Amino acid sequence: MIMKNFFTILGGMGTLATESFIHVLNExxxxxxxxxxxxxxxxxHATVPDRTDFILGKTKDDPSLAIKEDIQQYSHFQPDFFVLTCNTAHHFFDKLQEETDIPILHMPRLAVEVVNQKFAKTSGKTRVGLLATEGTIQTKVYENELMxxxxxxxILPDATVQQEVTNLIYRDVKENHFCNEELFYQILQQMTEKYACDVIILGCTELSLVQEFTQNKKYPVVDAQSELADETIRRALRNREEPEKKAT
Incomplete structure (x- = not known):
C-alpha cells in the first residue's frame, strides 16, 4: 500500500533539535x-552547512543550495507540505519556496501570529523579546514578521545577553549535548526583568530543545518549534480527513 496524506520534514539543522521536534510531534x-x-x-540532512556561519561571512558554503536540492528531490514524492525545522534557514524561505509548488510552513510567521493572538495588549505596544542565533537576528527573519x-x-538582547544565547545554542546544546537550565533561566530572567518583555520568542530550535527539557512555565515564551509542531498536526489531520485537499 502506497503511503498517502504525508508531509516531509526538512531537518538535521541540527539533529538534536530535529529529534526534539519529532518527539513533540508524536507526543x-x-x-x-x-x-x-x-x-x-x-x-x-546533518551535513547542511551552518546557516549562521554563512550569513555572518564565516564560510562561503551556501546552505540554501543543499536545502534546495532536498526540496527538489523530495518534491517528486508529492508530500502535502514541507516542514522546515531550522529558524535561521527561513532567511532563504522565498528562494526555497520558488523550488516547488508544494507549500512550506513558515515557522517564524506562525510564532509571531501566536504572539499577536495571545499576548497583544488592548492598548499600547506588546514588548516582544527575541532569542535566536546571530544569523537569525542579523537577517531580521523574525523582526520583519513582527513589524x-x-x-x-x-526587543533584541544586547551583545552580552546575545553571547549568552549563542553559548547556550552552540557551546552547550550543539557541541556538548547539554541543556544548560541555569543559563536558560538566567537569559529569560534578564529579558523579562531588565528588558521588561511581555513575552519572549524562542526563535531557535536548540532553545526549543532546552524549553522542552526544562518545561519552563515561569517566564512567558512562545516556542516557535512548538507552534510549528501544532500547525503540522492540524494540517496533517485535516488532510487525512479530507484527502482530496492539499494543504494551502
Whole structure:
C-alpha cells in the first residue's frame, strides 16, 4: 500500500533539535493505535552547512543550495507540505519556496501570529523579546514578521545577553549535548526583568530543545518549534480527513 496524506520534514539543522521536534510531534498527535500517528518522511540532512556561519561571512558554503536540492528531490514524492525545522534557514524561505509548488510552513510567521493572538495588549505596544542565533537576528527573519503588526515592539538582547544565547545554542546544546537550565533561566530572567518583555520568542530550535527539557512555565515564551509542531498536526489531520485537499 502506497503511503498517502504525508508531509516531509526538512531537518538535521541540527539533529538534536530535529529529534526534539519529532518527539513533540508524536507526543501531541492524538492516537489510540499505531495507525493514528502521522505519515511523514524525515530528511535528517546533518551535513547542511551552518546557516549562521554563512550569513555572518564565516564560510562561503551556501546552505540554501543543499536545502534546495532536498526540496527538489523530495518534491517528486508529492508530500502535502514541507516542514522546515531550522529558524535561521527561513532567511532563504522565498528562494526555497520558488523550488516547488508544494507549500512550506513558515515557522517564524506562525510564532509571531501566536504572539499577536495571545499576548497583544488592548492598548499600547506588546514588548516582544527575541532569542535566536546571530544569523537569525542579523537577517531580521523574525523582526520583519513582527513589524507587520503595529502593536508589537521588537526587543533584541544586547551583545552580552546575545553571547549568552549563542553559548547556550552552540557551546552547550550543539557541541556538548547539554541543556544548560541555569543559563536558560538566567537569559529569560534578564529579558523579562531588565528588558521588561511581555513575552519572549524562542526563535531557535536548540532553545526549543532546552524549553522542552526544562518545561519552563515561569517566564512567558512562545516556542516557535512548538507552534510549528501544532500547525503540522492540524494540517496533517485535516488532510487525512479530507484527502482530496492539499494543504494551502
Amino acid at each position: 501531541r498527535t492524538p492516537i489510540h493505535s499505531d495507525q493514528d500517528y502521522l505519515n511523514y518522511l524525515l530528511v535528517n 507587520k503588526f503595529d502593536n508589537l515592539e521588537v
